[in-house]
Amino acid sequence: VLHDGLALDAGYRVDLLLEDQIIVENKAVHATAPIHEAQLLTYLKLSGLKLGFPINWNVPRIKDSIQRMVNGL
Numbered sequence: 012v013l014h015d016g017l018a019l020d021a022g023y024r025v026d027l028l029l030e031d032q033i034i035v036e037n038k039a040v041h042a043t044a045p046i047h048e049a050q051l052l053t054y055l056k057l058s059g060l061k062l063g064f065p066i067n068w069n070v071p072r073i074k075d076s077i078q079r080m081v082n083g084l
Contacts, residue, residue, distance in 0.1 A: 025054055034063040043067050048080065055082035 027035035036051045043065065051063045060082065067076035 023057060034060055036065045038067045039069045051080055
């Protein structure tokens with residue numbers, strides 16, 4: 012990550028990047044928490060991308076756990 016001309020080698024690792032445009036953040040938790048949304052928003056802001064989907068795989072129906080998140084920049 013490059014911030015204000017400084018290269019940061021931090022724990023910024025997206026789970027899945029689709030077509031260099033969409034970040035997918037995979038979770039396997041009992042219930043998602045606001046911190047999970049904040050993590051994805053941080054990834055979107057640092058990458059300059061606009062669209063991301065957090066997915067919780069620990070649910071009976073995956074389609075109920077997918078959210079669409081947009082970075083307003």
